[in-house]
Amino acid sequence: MVTVERSITVDRPADEVLRYLADFGHTVEWDPGTESCARLDGGPVAEGARWLNVSRFRGRRTELSYRLDRYEADRLVFVGANRTVTATDDITVRARAGRTVVDYRARLQFKGLARVAGPFLRPAFERLADEVAERLPRVLDTL
Template sequence: MPTIQRTVRTNTPPGVVWDYLSDFTTTAEWDPNVVRTVRLSGQGGPGSQYECTNNFFGVRMTLVFTVVHDDPPHVLRLEGEGANMRVTDTIELSRQGDGTQVAYTSELRVRGLPGLADPLLGLPVVNLPFKKLGDDAERGLRAALDRLPSPVPDLPNGVGDLHVATVVLDVQDMTRAVAFWCAALGYRPREYEPDPDFMMLDDPRDRHVTISLQRASQPPTEPVRVHLDLYTRDQEGHVDRLVGLGATRVPDWPYPADPDFVVLRDPDGNEFCVIDQS
């Protein structure tokens, strides 16, 4: 049976390469012989199915691939079934320094041939067209992997899990504010938010940061400013770290005291909250 084997090395780390290649729909991006690939079912793990349309020596051919083995981030194996062909594709990843080595193997079995004919397809002369398929895929795969974005660099020591969770706006009329921001951005209020003085609005597409509306205790004497809520499981440690970086505590915060909230000002006087998420 014809077998296509190629090895590609890239400076892109294994985790990034796996995330890309384990989504089998990306074959249409790196294999010039693939016209389109769509996922039919599943989330990419074992049992997931993909419909792959190929340009096979000038003839359109459709195969349905099923993920039969999934060992992140090392091995992905799929079985493809078409009208005249069966294919087994195996993608194996191994770390090479800071980069990745990808071993790609595609085993093809042609239906409808006598039993003795299948071995003939493995002969060098007969296998030349399949070699071209492999060469095309190798070039496309190498280019695609080298184009993948670099991973986020290591964060400075001490940052840990501290992150922006929501942008908070002080409002006077909660009903009016919810209606305005939902209409303006297409956001939706969280149904399970029980506090009438605090409402979180989420992007239904899950693409952008949450907006929180907080009822102000008194009318503002100056234009209302936005502040950040930073969530962490190490509130005390991060408060000490941030104070060491130049932040100052706000002793006269005009809202009810809450031990889970610590309000700080950055060196420019902008207020933000460090919230205990533990």
């Protein structure tokens, strides 16, 4: 398993940030690895909403079906899966001193033979997390 975490401070209201991040389709704007992310169902964004995320990581294209597992006043949990990995994105959003702190934790649980590669992929996931931490504040500033 690989876990990466970042704490990101932004100058937007916490409730606005949470609503934006709750729509996983926005990952194309703030996650440099995401090529597309399409909603698979309709209606309001709520627990149970689903997306198909297409990403490129280390030159390989991968698709994960994501589900919004938890939607709370200050926390979002998305779980995505395919045949080689289960990815859990756990996002906490809280107001602090007139700003908003986004705590982002991505946990990747590899399956089958991919489990062997997991530890070797950590540096690449850390770089990707750094890129997210750099890009997300810029995107949120344009809301």
